[in-house]
Each structure stands twice: as structure tokens, then as C-alpha cells.
Amino acid sequence: MRIQGRRENRKKRTLFNSLLLLLFILLLPLLSPAGAQPADGVVITEADYQGLQAFKRSLVDPAGVLRSWNDTGLGACLGAWAGIKCVRGQVIAIQLPWRYLGGRLTEEIGQLTALRKLSLHDNLIGGQIPESIGFLPNLRGLYLFSNRFSGSIPASIGNCFALQAIDLSNNLLVGAIPSSVSNSSKLYRLNLSYNNLSGSIPAGIPRSPSLNFLSLNNNNLSGSVSDTWGDDNVTYQLQRLNIDNNSFSGSIPGTLSRLPLLLEITLSNNQFDGRIPEELGSLPKLQRLDLSSNSISGSFPVSFSNLSSLVELRLDNNLIDGRVPESVDGMQNLSIFSMKKNRLTGEIPETVGNLTNLSRLDFSDNEFDGGIPSSLIHLSNLTFFNVSNNNLSGPVPPALAQEFNESSFRGNIQLCGFSPSAPCPSPSPSPNLPPAESPPAQKTHRRRKLSTRDIILIAAGILLAVLLLLCCILLCCLLRKRTAISKKSKDAAAGRGEKPGGPSAGPEVESGGEAGGKLVHFDGPFVFTADDLLCATAEIMGKSTYGTVYKATLEDGHEVAVKRLREKIAKGQREFESEVNLLGKIRHENLLALRAYYLGPKGEKLLVFDYMSKGSLAAFLHARGPDAPINWATRMSIIHGTTRGLHHPNLKPTSSTQTHASRQHPPGPPTAAPTGSPLAAYSPPLMTAAAQLQVVRHAAPSRYRAPSSSKLKKANTKTDVYSLGVIFLELLTGKSPGETTNGADLPQWVASIVKEEWTNEVFDLELMREVEGNVGDELLNTLKLALHCVDPSPAARPEVGDVLQQLQEIKPDPGGSTDGGGAEPGKE
Template sequence: MAFTVCSSYCITISIVLVVCGVVVVPSHGATESELLLAVKDKLHTKELSSWTPSTTPCSGRKANWKGVLCNNGVVTGLQLEGMGLKGVIDIDSLKGLPNLRTISFMNNELEGPMPQINKLNGLRSVYLSNNKFSGVLPDNAFQGMVWLKKIYLSNNKLTGPIPEGSLTKLPKLMELKLDGNQFTGPVPNLPQTSLTSLSFANNKLQGPIPDSMSKMPSASFSGNEELCGPPLGECKNQNQDQNQNQNQNNDDKRMHTTMSIVVVVVAVVVALIVIAVVMFILFYRRKQAKKRETESSMESQEIGAPQLRKGKSNQFGNEIRSRSIRSVSSNHSRRGGDHMKLSFIREDGEKFELHDLLRASAEIMGSGCFSSSYKASLPKGQMIVVKRYKQMNNVGRDEFHEHMRRIGRLNHPNLLPLVAYYYRKEEKLLVTDLVKNGSLAVRLHGYQSLGLESLDWPARLKIVKGITKGLEYLFKDLPSLIAPHGNLKSCNILLTESLEPLLCDYGLIPLINQELAKDIMVVYKSPEYLNNGRITKKTDVWCLGILILEILTGKFPENFLQQGKGSEVSLASWVRSIAPEEWTKEVFDKELMGAIKTSEGEMVKLLNIAMACCEEDLEKRWDLKEAVEKIEEIREKDQEDDFFTVADDADVGSTRTLSGEINF
């Protein structure tokens, strides 16, 4: 009897611990250090030299070992990306880590059959893309992983059918990336309503796409020649069925009586009345909304961005007006408790509460279809910028917190650091320090209205070099993102008082509602997306090239996109249409003409680099590393012994060697 009571008591305590989310620390068997060292022994790399028996993996939230994620002094994740790892993943040792929630071994050299990750049934995220895993995935590959939300297996060598049996039983699945493999058979019919992002592209799948996925982007299924049905082309059998149904419908119509016609007419009239009422209500609400807030005609009006309209390229939004953030987020005041707390990234800065922001006097700095920006003064005098995002409604709380912490760990002189963030289902707030000098867009296109001097050649070169350094850091520290920045443009580059550029709005593609991302993010204006419905690692390089062209020409890229009238026309296309011998007169910003005598050769070199970054053919387009190396070689003044050739690498224009003077 005593034994029974004790057992019941222990079981009850265990249930309470699980329900309350208490971190479980192993009290017997191998320690976390011993388990991770066993994992290290089976991975051939020199990158894990910090993993030593003399230290512990975690100290509170701080990780002492490279690639280890910690919380409350225990290991919660592994992020071993881009380390050239070979060997095998010791799943049996990882089983001994009860608090493990995420693993990422992306961008390595791991090969062989897929690891038995279903032994780690507490995982939320699995990132194994860009390795060399091969063979067939068993149907129970994900069996029992009821907490799993993200599966990334892109660009491996996996074959056979997709394991539908276990995938359909993952109730929390949100993201599934299986593209770039050799899967065969049909696309599985996944019932999860939580699924917001998936990709089966570039496999060998066959048959019709399930109706439940018909509203997904076509890029999610491209590269499978034998797939059919929405959002791809219709299936042949489906067309035959539709023709038969159409014939049957025609026969039915011939049999309708006069009474049936009367019924139809009445129904149409009623429907028209309902539609008219709905349209009136929508029109009235829209009219009222326009009275309540100032809206920009372009999304590019973000932090300090100019209002650039056709024929008015030098006019700016003077609609900045004082208003309280309370009027924008008044619905926050009706909520309390944990929902009202800001999450801080930095520990060394001034702390403040959400209600401080709601009481703060603020100025609206810009408003677009992506976000609205407000400059606020805190009670102690600190000036901050609050960005309110409108198009992140599909991301869950855990995913948002995890991604924000990842962005918050980034640290580089050319990145604007995140101070704090706030999550609600309906909206998200990101808080940063105020950069008083404004954006690069303002300095390039609105300096006259602000009473400032134009940026000279040394300043523009300094800005370009700073931007490339920041982008290079993002590529290194966010390797799992297909486009680490995703929205690189002049209004997302802030300038310090010394004209050092700070990149902002970076790393947000995974959070944006996918159905609207193509209308918001710059990467979706690239040739590879417009032509093939996809983006790659080189898409950010294309954005960099367009940005450099904007800096050199002084012309706003969006003006060229508007000229397309159905077919996108880029700033690079305009430069390409001008003969190289006319570049000095026609392409460069007139404000740079004073530097032509001493720096023309270096300016042309930078222009050639930008064109190599804007090459439409992905195979010919430079990668970021090559672009950074060439940009670092650019000097403020021409050098007699400096040689540089672009056409051999990027096929940009005609071959030319630049040395001292420019010969076309």
C-alpha cells in the first residue's frame, strides 16, 4: 500500500513538472558535457575546440561552448552550421539531453542515411539542409514528434516517397522544406491548418497537387515536371472532367422552367443588393481610416525615407506630425500581465516598460504597407525608434521569440542593433536606438530640401564599403536564411554622424506573411524571382548591385520599376542601355563630376562591380565574397599601377582594363 501511494505521488509530481514547463535536469547517468563530447567525437571538425571537459556547456543563458544554445543553465539547442562537419550525428547521445528543442547542422558535409531524429521526440525545429544525406526516408521518420514545428531537409540526396504517414501526424507543423532532393511519387495531402510555408520544388514528384495546397505559391512546386493542378497548370484528366461537367450543365440549363428563371433573377437581384451594401460599408471604413492616419504612396517611406513620386523625385514627406503611440496601439491598454511586457535584447541599456511607450510623445517618421515608424522620447530623455509591423500575423509566439533572439545575438559595427521587441498576434513592435542623421535615401535624394551638401565620392565609397561589410557579416551569421537581409535598399541604410552606414530591417523574411512578401521585400523584384518564382543566396547580391548603382547615379530605383508597365525595368537595365563611353556623362550623378578628374577610374571600377552584381544570369552573377574583395580594392583616387578587369568574370559590357586613364 505504501509503495502504491509513493508511486502515485511521484507520478503526480512528474505530471505537474511537465505541465508547468519546469526544466528537467538529468539527475543520473552521463552529464551534458559528457554527452556533447560524445557527439563531438563522431564529428570530424576543428571548429569545436571550445568543447572541453574542463568547462561546462552553459552558464545560465550564456553558452560557453560554440554552437550551443542555453537556457537556465541547460542545453536547449545546437546550432552547428557551416563548420565543414563530416561523420555522423550521435542521436543516442543527444537523447540524453531532455531539454533539447532545436538542432541545426545545415551547410555541412554530413552524408549517409537520414539520422533517426524521431528518437528526439521533444524537438521543435530540425535544420539539416545543404548536406549530403541520401537514401529513402522511412514512413515513420517523424513518428511521435508531436512538438515538431519546422523541418528543413533542402538540398540533400534523399530519394523515394515523402513519408506521408508520419508527416500527417505532426499537429504543430508550420514549415516544411524538402526542395532540392530526388523524392518521387505524389505530394502528400497534409491536413495541418498551421502549415504556413512549404517547398517541394526541384524533385521528381508526380500527379495532382492536393486541393489543400492549391493556394500555396507556384514556386513551392516548381522543378517537378510531372506535377499538375493549381497553382501549376491544370491536369489533363481534370480538363476532360470539366468539359463533361460543362456539357451536363448545358443540358440542365435547357431543362429549366420559367419558374426556375424567375428564381435565378430574384437571387441575382438580392445578391447585387448585398454586394452594394458591403461595398458601401468597405468604402466608408476606408474613408474613415484615411482620416485617422497619414499614409504614404510608397512602402519605401520607412525610417526617414523620402516620398518619391513620378515627376517629384526631390520632394519629401513633410507630413511628420506629433502623435502618441497610444493612439496607434490603444488596444494594448486593454490587456495586462505578461502580454504588456517588452522583451529586451541588450542588458546594458536603459530598461523601460510598454506603458512608458504608450504615454510617450511621439512623431510618426514614415508609414507604408510594411511598417510604420515612430520616434519616441522616454521619461529619462532617451530617444528611440519604434517600428510597428503589419504583415507578420501568421507567425507564432515561439517562432517569433526564437527568431528575435537570433537577430539580437548579431553584433557588427554596420548593423543597427535591436534594443527590444514586443509580440502580439495582431501586431509586432521592434525597438531600436534613434540614428539622428537619417537614412541614405534622404541624403541621396533629399539633401537640398534639408539644407545639406551632396555626398562626395569619398563619402559614397565609404558607405558602399560599410554596407558590404555588414552584408558579409549577415551571410556568415545567418547561413540558414536564403536571403540574409532580404530588403536591402537605401531607406533601410541609416547613417551615423560620421557617415558610417547601419543596415536595418534585416533577417525578416521568415516572419513576413508569405502571400504579401512579394509586394513588400526587395528580393522579390529580382530577375530570378520575376522569371522563375524563386530567390537564391545571390539575390541579396543583386540588391547590393542595385543599391550601389543608386549611390553612383543618384537615381531612385523605384522610378525605373514603375516604368515597366507590366515588365519590370531595373536601374541596371537602364545603365546597360547606355554605351560605356557615355557612362561618365550620362550615368554618374552630376554631383560627382568634381571627382572625375582624380577618381574616374575608381568610380568606373565600382560601377562595373555593381553591374557584375546585377547580372541576370545567376551563373554569371558574382557571389558576395568576390564582390566584397573587389570593393575593398577600390580607392578614393586613381592609381597608375592598378589593373582591374570585369568582363572575364561577369561578362559585363565589353572587356576593358582600367589603369590610370579609362580607355573604352
């Protein structure tokens, strides 16, 4: 028994000692200094721990992001401290973007000697950038953009010889750019834009062979730009140079031609003078050249015909004179060609018509003479065209006159045929020749024989009188018919006890008539007959897979939009009428009202809508002048309107529908309530199932279409959401989906920029000027939502209703509701 008792005591002591040892191991980190670390190096070093605590104390953290930094350092390198990454107990990265952090940066950040990346962009941090940044020898990435840093850029930054990327843009920095900023032989990205920096560009920057991206735009920099770029013996890496909106003067440096990888040169809104260097025509990869709004003189460089990769050329608002060379068609990929407000003379070259990728051509406010080349009608991608205020003469090619309004041609006194107020004169008849060998005696005794011209004039007078008489008769008939229809409508409404034309009155049917067929009216501001519609003056607004859209001007001056559906893809008459009568009841602030439809005796089908005279979203965004900015409130209103239009419960849009919708009938000027929905939104319900499938699978390539849409067996809402996301990105970036570079579409380009933490470069420059208070948050949240909508995986995209709900959370729209349904069917 005694032996057994001793054994039990021994077991108890062993168990107690084991528990005591385990407790000691657990408490060891708390009993030892923070710097004491085990062999695996998980515990943070004392210097880094103290540096992070000072960093936390110097910041204002209203969102409580740094609340996790609350232990003795055990969790810092175990992933428990937000935004911290470690290696062997030393901090190598602090990443806290978009966290609403305020306050300032402490000088003690210099204690984090292993730090490689400091990313605090899109916060509210102010004060000076610490000089101790220069004590971080391993620093590779410094991302402090979109904050409120003030003071000068510390010269000590030149001690960080491992730096690869510096982005201090969109702050309040002043003073000169330190010459030491280019000391690192690995620096590939330098962005100091949107500050108040002054002085000139340090001499070392043009000589930096590793530099890939240089953006100094929107500062107060001045002086001449050094002509020491590149070296013939070294391949320089610079691809993008942006120094616009400064006060640089002198000549454009010709040594930029030594940078063979250049994709973009933007020098606009400065004070450059002299000639454009011919050497720039030797840049094989140049895609964008913007020298606008300077004082550049001389002639258009002939060497530019070698720029076969050029997509955008802006030389407007300068003093360039002489002729545009015939070899201009060498710029075969050119999409934007803007030469307005110069002193160019001579004729517009016929070869401009060979630039088949052109979407924007602006030769306005020059001294061009001669006619408009007929070759320009081949520019099928042209969405903006302006040759106003020149000395052009002769007739405008009919195709251009139909496509563009008279503002594109006005200011050319001798130009004709572009509007009813500027008709071209009829050709003069050939003069009448006197009969040969006519005896003089007969001339004195015979009355003068009527000439051919006299006969033509008499016949024309008789014909005119007959036409006037016929017009009077026709007018009387139409007035009688309209009076009879109006009386019939009133009598019918009176019999039902309702007001004619009200929403509850139902469709009004007119059968027969001089044109035959069947016209069905829904409620609307005015009534017209089938003959009125078919005899209206019409011009083509656009064509799509569903049919052709016309702007029709009725005899009484009212304007309507008429869509003629393709006969082979529309449903049969009975099914068509069933669907169209439902569509005619829809009334929604973001959908065009369907006012009537017409079924012709030979099977033709016409849809009649309100005409929107305010132009397209493309023109609204991309064809406006610099003095017509679009603020964030207006763009957000367009986003809300487009989403609500797509979310209407009575519509069944497809992927190609939303694209056509948002482009064809967008909002008006900033003061007007946007209307984001199109004629095309009504088309799919009226098409056969087979036709809808063909449209989705064989539609022409579009930057708005989801990449997978051509593989679908039927349309679905996820492809619509993708198109919606592209429109969001277009409004956020100010870029047309076809403008991006390196072959990437707009969603791919935005995603790549965001991935590299260069988010501020995504947004339109106009919007960046508004980044104050809640606007910055709204921009970022809308950007995240847009990227969610264009997710490559259809299953990952949200539903339209979810998009609308999130938009309301980002910025409530006082004119809309979260359900997206708008007014009930049949009600305004």
C-alpha cells in the first residue's frame, strides 16, 4: 500500500511539473522583451514593434482599422495585425489603402529598416512626408497618392536606392522636385501629378534608363524641357510621358525620338512654341500624341505618315499652318484626329478617307478651302465630325449630311446641302444657240422664237402651280380626316366616360386610310394618321440587328423616332400584336415611351417613339469641348438611370440590347434628367426565338459585349450586367471602350491599373478635381461595383436588382427607388 501511494504521488508530481512547464512556455513571450524571438523568427523585433506603435499613435483611425494592433507584438507577424507583412520578425510591408486614416506619418517609421512597401493611398493623411523615409534602404514601393500631404518632397528619398515605384500624386505638395529622386537605377514609375510643384524637371530624369512611366501633369512646373532624353547606345524603357497642364515653354525636345518604346506623349496645355520635331515620326510604337493648346507653329510634319501605330493625334489649338500632306493615310490605325483651331490651308486630302478606323475627325476653325472629299463617306466608324468655320465650298456628301447635324458644317459660306436652310443651287441649263445661216430679212419680219430656257421656265411655273393646287387639296383632305378621327375618339371616350388619350383609354386603332395597313396609338402628346407617318420627312439615325431607326418629321412639325423592324426576324402578326400592346403600356422615366405601332399591308412593322433630341451618350461624354465638364453627380445620375431602365420588370433585354440602349438614347446635358434606355430594349420580345439566338451568337463584335456572349445558346441577365459594368467604367474613366491601349479592352485595362495600386489613374481627370469628402468614397465604391459587374465569370456577376441596391447604398438617387420598377405599366 505504501509503495502504491508513493507511485501515485510521483505521478501527481510529474503531471504538475508538466503543467508548470507548459504554462512557462506559454508565458515566456510575455515575460521576455518584445525583441526576444524564438528560432523561427515569428515574434516581431523590438525596433519594428516600437516603430509600428509610433506609427499607430500618429494616425487618426475613425474606422478602427488599427484596433487589431493591440497586443505585445505576438500577432504582428502572424497575420493578426491589419495590413502588416513580416519576414523573420521584421516588417516588410504596410498596406492600408482606402481606410479613412487621418493624422500624419511619424518620423519613427525610419525604424522599419526592412520595409519594402509602404502603401497608404486614398486616405486623409496630411503633414509632411517624413525625412526618415530615406533611412529605409530596402524600400521598393512608395504609394502615398490621394492623401493630403503638404510641404516638399524630402531630398532624402534619393537614399532609397532600391526604389522601383514612387507615386505621390493628388496631394498638396509644393516646392521643386528633388534632383535625387532619380538616384535609384531601378526606378520604373514616377508619378507626381496633381500637386503644386514648381521649378523644372531635374536633369537626371531624362537620363534614367529604367524609367517606364513618368507623370508630372497638373502642377506649376515651368521652364524648358531638357533635350537630353535617351541615348543611342542604351535602350531606354520609357513608355508613357505626361507633363500636360503646366507652364513649360521653349521647343519640344527632338531627342524624345531616342525612346523607341514610347507609347504616349502628352504635352498639352503648356506654352511650347517652335515647330514639331520631324524626328517624332520615327517612333515605331507611338499610340497617343497630344500637343494641343500650346503655341506650336510650322507645318504638319510629313514624317507623321510613318506613325502606323498611332491611335490618337491631337494638335488642336496651336498655330500650325500649311497643308495636311496627302501621305496622311500612313497613320492607318488612327482613331482620333483633331486639328481644330489652327491655321491650316489648302484642301482636305482625299487620303483622309483611307483612315478607316477614324471615330473622331475635327478640322474646324482653320482655313481649309475646296470641297469636302467624297472619300470621307467610307469612314464607317466615324461618330464625331466637324469642319465648321473654314472656307470650304460646294455640296456636302449626302451621307455625311445625314449622319451629322449642321453644326458640323456651319461657318463655311459657300458650303451647301448640309441642312434645309443651305440648299445647293440647281445646275444652270446650257445657253441656247441661235440657228445657223438664218436670213437677216426673216429676223426683222418674224416674231422671236421661244428659247429652250424660256420653255423650261414656263413649264416649271405651270408645274409649280399644279403642285400648289394639289397641296391645297391634300391639306383640306388631311384636315377633314384628322377632324373626323378626333371627333370619333372624343365620341368613343365620352361613351366610356373617359378622357380621350388618357393612360386608361387603351390603344386607339386607325385602320385603312390612303396608305392602308393598321396604325395603333397608345397615349401620347399628339395624334397622327398612317398617311402622316408614311409621308413624313425621314433621316436615318442608325441601324442595328433589329432594324433601322429613323428621325421622322411629321407635316405639323412634330418629331418622332421610328424603328422599322426587319421582317424576317419579327414574330407573326398575332403574337407581335400581343407583345407590342403590353410594351405600349410601359411608362418609366428611364425608358422611351412607345407611342404607336403600324402594321403595313405588305407585312412591314413600324414602332413609333418619342424623339430624344439631346444626342448620344458617346457624344455627351467624348465629343464635348473642354469648357463643358460633366460632374460626378450627373454621371451618377446617368448610372442610376441606365440601371433602372435595364431593371424594368416588363422588359426582357439581351446582352446586345443594353449596349445599343445606352449608346443610342442617352441623357441630355448636365441640367437635364438622364434617360438611359433605348429603342432596342423593346425589340427582343418582338423577335422570334431563333432570331434572338442568332443576334446573340452572331452580333458584330462590341466593346460592350461580354466575352462569353457569342458562345451562349440564349441571352441572359448576366451578359446585360457585363454591358452595364462597361458603361459604368466609361463614365468613371471618361474613356471610350475602344480607346485603351496594348490591345486590352476597358475592363481589362482598369483591372490591371487597380491591381498595381494606381487607382487614381483610372478616373477621369474631371472627377479627380472633385475628390473631397464623400465623393472619393463614392468613386471607389462605384469602381468596385463596376469591376464586379464585368467579372470574367458570369456566375460571379451580380443581378441587376443587386446592382441597383448597391448604387442606392453608395449614393441614394432621389429620383429613383431600389426596386427599379418605376411607374406601373400603363401609368406615368
